[in-house]
Amino acid sequence: MDGESNYEIHQNAYIKLILHALKHKTSSVNGVLLGRNSVNGDNVEIVESVPLFHSQIGLLPPLEISLIMIEEYYADKGLSIVGYFHANERFDDFEVGNMAKNIADHIYKYFPQAALLLMDNKKLEALLKEGKDRSPVMQLYTKELSRSWKLAGADASGPLKIKEPSANIVLLDFISSGKWKDIIDFDDHLDDISKLAESRALQVKFLHDKMAVFPSLPCDIWCLFPRCSCRILEEKKLMALMQSDGDYQFPNGHILSKVCISIG
Numbered sequence: 001m002d003g004e005s006n007y008e009i010h011q012n013a014y015i016k017l018i019l020h021a022l023k024h025k026t027s028s029v030n031g032v033l034l035g036r037n038s039v040n041g042d043n044v045e046i047v048e049s050v051p052l053f054h055s056q057i058g059l060l061p062p063l064e065i066s067l068i069m070i071e072e073y074y075a076d077k078g079l080s081i082v083g084y085f086h087a088n089e090r091f092d093d094f095e096v097g098n099m100a101k102n103i104a105d106h107i108y109k110y111f112p113q114a115a116l117l118l119m120d121n122k123k124l125e126a127l128l129k130e131g132k133d134r135s136p137v138m139q140l141y142t143k144e145l146s147r148s149w150k151l152a153g154a155d156a157s158g159p160l161k162i163k164e165p166s167a168n169i170v171l172l173d174f175i176s177s178g179k180w181k182d183i184i185d186f187d188d189h190l191d192d193i194s195k196l197a198e199s200r201a202l203q204v205k206f207l208h209d210k211m212a213v214f215p216s217l218p219c220d221i222w223c224l225f226p227r228c229s230c231r232i233l234e235e236k237k238l239m240a241l242m243q244s245d246g247d248y249q250f251p252n253g254h255i256l257s258k259v260c261i262s263i264g
Contacts, residue, residue: 004159007044007160009161011167013033015167016049016051017085017087017119019174020054028054029087031185032050035048036079045163047079050070052186052187053066056187085117086118094121116141120137131169133168
């Protein structure tokens with residue numbers, strides 16, 4: 001592959017990330033992008049997204065375990081982690097911070113075409129007022145042709161496209177109907193594991209909705225290690241790890257290290 005890649009994000013993945021940011025307007029939020037490469041390697045298809053955190057973005061162990069869970073869950077669906085999404089705390093902050101870059105760097109090590117998507121509040125504000133723009137309300141940063149994350153085009157002709165042309169229309173409908181309230185992230189699950197049952201009920205609801213864009217709500221994967229019958233115990237061990245100096249091996253063979261990723 002000689003030039004820059006093009007990125008196509010599915011409506012489902014796109015809308016979940018925006019709604020997650022809108023649910024926590026006064027906090028930084030993040031998420032991961034799941035997808036695949038095209039046959040010729042020139043295009044990256046972002047099929048799904050998983051909202052991660054709104055209050056523990058800088059805590060290492062929850063991030064590590066969430067990435068392990070996401071990889072394991074989506075591997076069976078033929079998808080892998082292909083990028084990172086970040087929304088800054090302040091509405092007028094359009095810079096990619098060090099923490100976002102470091103998390104994206106970790107993904108880049110395993111997927112050199114990784115995308116770093118930053119929420120563009122100005123574009124979202126314009127969309128809410130005018131409702132005409134079909135381009136994504138996100139900025140795309142890539143690292144393919146440089147040693148640092150560079151903005152890869154912020155207009156409709158840029159390398160980031162939404163697969164479904166009507167995605168922003170659906171997004172506006174979902175915003176006006178308050179569907180951002182239904183987004184459950186990893187923080188929500190750690191605060192209250194009953195959120196998992198709520199998310200499954202919502203999944204059934206959305207699957208029968210003509211406007212459905214959530215074929216699988218991300219919260220389903222927060223059932224910690226679905227193959228493990230004692231997932232709540234595993235979660236407690238994870239929290240205990242935060243207070244320890246050693247590593248922890250999960251039933252599936254993954255080893256969780258306290259210093260796997262450097263954030264800050």
